[in-house]
Amino acid sequence: MPRRLNRKCVACAELSVEDAIALHGDEGDGCWEPSKCHRRRSHYRHRDDNNRRRRRQGLAVKDGLLPSPTAYGAVLLLVRDGADQPIHAIGVEIWQGNQKIEAIAAQHTIGMRSRDIQTYLQELLGKLTESYGIAKFDPPPKEIPISQCPIPACPHTHE
Structure with a gap:
């Protein structure tokens, strides 16, 4: 008081x-x-x-009148029908504060094993570290159902 x-x-x-x-x-x-x-x-x-x-x-x-943060963040996009289902495709969005800076197009994981997916994610993180200084993805990943797969030539959504 x-x-x-x-x-x-x-x-x-x-x-x-x-x-x-x-x-x-x-x-x-x-x-x-x-x-x-x-x-x-x-x-x-x-x-x-x-x-x-x-x-x-x-x-x-x-009122949210503070300046936007200058640090970058990466959100991992996983296309699958549930946490217990295999990953259909992987994409990444790069954000700076409330603004989406870039999106790395989703890639199908058809034919990839889990270690191949892990290697791919490590390569993605390496590129993000070089370009934006991002060392890890911001949790939790954003999950998209397979029926809404963003890849135009997807055999599951665009038949």
């Missing part, structure tokens, strides 16, 4: 430095401390502006 405002300091902050020292210094009530009072007076003088600025920054964060 924040501290309460010191009404005496708020009133003092509205005075000039000379008047404040005369009123609260050695010849006044004696509460003037140069090491603390200059900063405290500045705080009280600019308090409303600082709070307003802080609230505006908070609203900017909530």
Whole structure:
């Protein structure tokens, strides 16, 4: 919980430095401390502006007005009918913040064994690391049903 405002300091902050020292210094009530009072007076003088600025920054964060991240991310696209089914095709989307930068077209995995698929994925990651500095795919992969395979010459969808 924040501290309460010191009404005496708020009133003092509205005075000039000379008047404040005369009123609260050695010849006044004696509460003037140069090491603390200059900063405290500045705080009280600019308090409303600082709070307003802080609230505006908070609203900017909530409204999504922050700058987009500069780092890249890769989403793995798996075309299959379920997690327990074999992979039909593999593709990749490269994103930077909320913007899709590039898409690597999906490739069929027909005739590939699981080790061939792993080798293919490692090669893809190698290319992504060279081009964008991406070391791994962002989990979880995006799964697409075989009936919506994006490859135009797919024997399962375009008969």
